[in-house]
Amino acid sequence: NAGVTQTPKFQVLKTGQSMTLQCAQDMNHNSMYWYRQDPGMGLRLIYYSASEGTTDKGEVPNGYNVSRLNKREFSLRLESAAPSQTSVYFCASSVVAPRADTQYFGPGTRLTVL
Amino acid sequence: SQQGEEDPQALSIQEGENATMNCSYKTSINNLQWYRQNSGRGLVHLILIRSNEREKHSGRLRVTLDTSKKSSSLLITASRAADTASYFCATNFGNEKLTFGTGTRLTIIP
Numbered sequence: 001n002a003g004v005t006q007t008p009k010f011q012v013l014k015t016g017q018s019m020t021l022q023c024a025q026d027m028n029h030n031s032m033y034w035y036r037q038d039p040g041m042g043l044r045l046i047y048y049s050a051s052e053g054t055t056d057k058g059e060v061p062n063g064y065n066v067s068r069l070n071k072r073e074f075s076l077r078l079e080s081a082a083p084s085q086t087s088v089y090f091c092a093s094s095v096v097a098p099r100a101d102t103q104y105f106g107p108g109t110r111l112t113v114l
Numbered sequence: 115s116q117q118g119e120e121d122p123q124a125l126s127i128q129e130g131e132n133a134t135m136n137c138s139y140k141t142s143i144n145n146l147q148w149y150r151q152n153s154g155r156g157l158v159h160l161i162l163i164r165s166n167e168r169e170k171h172s173g174r175l176r177v178t179l180d181t182s183k184k185s186s187s188l189l190i191t192a193s194r195a196a197d198t199a200s201y202f203c204a205t206n207f208g209n210e211k212l213t214f215g216t217g218t219r220l221t222i223i224p
Contacts, residue, residue: 004156035214042202043157043214058211090156102147103204103212105156 002026004106006091012112013081021076021109023091031094032074033103034058034066036087043090049074081113118146118203118215126221133190135218137203138183144208146179148188151200151217160188160201190220198222 007022025032030051035043035058045058047066055066063085065077074093078085088110092103118139127133137146145164149157163170163179163186170177176189190197200219204212 033211040216042216045211045213048211092157102159102162103157104159107156108154 004091004093004104006089006106006109008109009107010110012114013078014114015082017081018077018079019081019111020078021089021091021111022073023075023106024073025091025093025104026072027093027095027104028071029093029095029104030071031096032068033092033094034064034074034076035090035092036060036085037090037108038087046076046089081111083113085111086113087111118205118213120201120203120215120218122218123216124219124221126223127193129193129195129222129224131193133193133197133220133222135188135201135220137186137188137205137215139186139203139205140184141207142181143184144206146177146186146206147204147212148175148177148186149202149204149214151202153199157202193220193222195222195224 004025033048034046037043044060049055049068052071067075088108090108091106094101094103118137121136147162148160151157161172161177174191179186200217202217204214
């Protein structure tokens with residue numbers, strides 16, 4: 001039982017490049033989330049998926065797209081990376097979204113955009 | 115912003131002492147959660163307290179919630195070096211999302 005896994009762990013991009021961050025959970029959770037964490041800012045929600053087949057914007061969605069590929073997988077895509085997207089990205093999952101249950105986090109992806 | 119705010123931003127104590135950190139928020143909540151983050155790692159859930167609860171315990175952790183003051187506190191008793199981490203409160207306002215605070219960085223001095 002691996003919980004929430006994220007790939008890659010580290011990535012360096014040049015401005016304008018694109019990439020997809022992958023997230024998978026093996027806990028049969030319905031809801032999945034993408035956050036970014038910047039120094040002094042706490043975690044900010046980018047996008048979330050309350051259930052398979054649905055996605056919704058969070059607090060900071062601009063510059064990102066997401067895909068809920070199936071119940072297990074939720075990917076985050078940067079179409080044209082910008083230095084302002086340098087951050088640590090966390091994926092999380094929870095059993096049931098409406099009650100905002102306990103969220104389980106992955107280990108994070110450290111992204112640097114030059 | 116509806117974001118919770120932790121206080122203090124940083125706290126250093128001697129091993130064995132108790133550590134207290136606080137969280138304040140602005141609007142009515144459904145529940146409040148506390149998470150721990152060790153350096154370079156993801157967040158780990160510690161405890162959830164619902165709006166109709168006033169206190170919860172889990173091992174060396176004690177969480178209180180005062181909805182009239184819109185605040186919560188996390189007490190870690192008999193601190194250990196392994197408790198060195200950042201601690202975040204997260205609030206749910208009855209929708210599908212959690213809103214995280216900016217965290218308290220706790221350092222336990224051996």
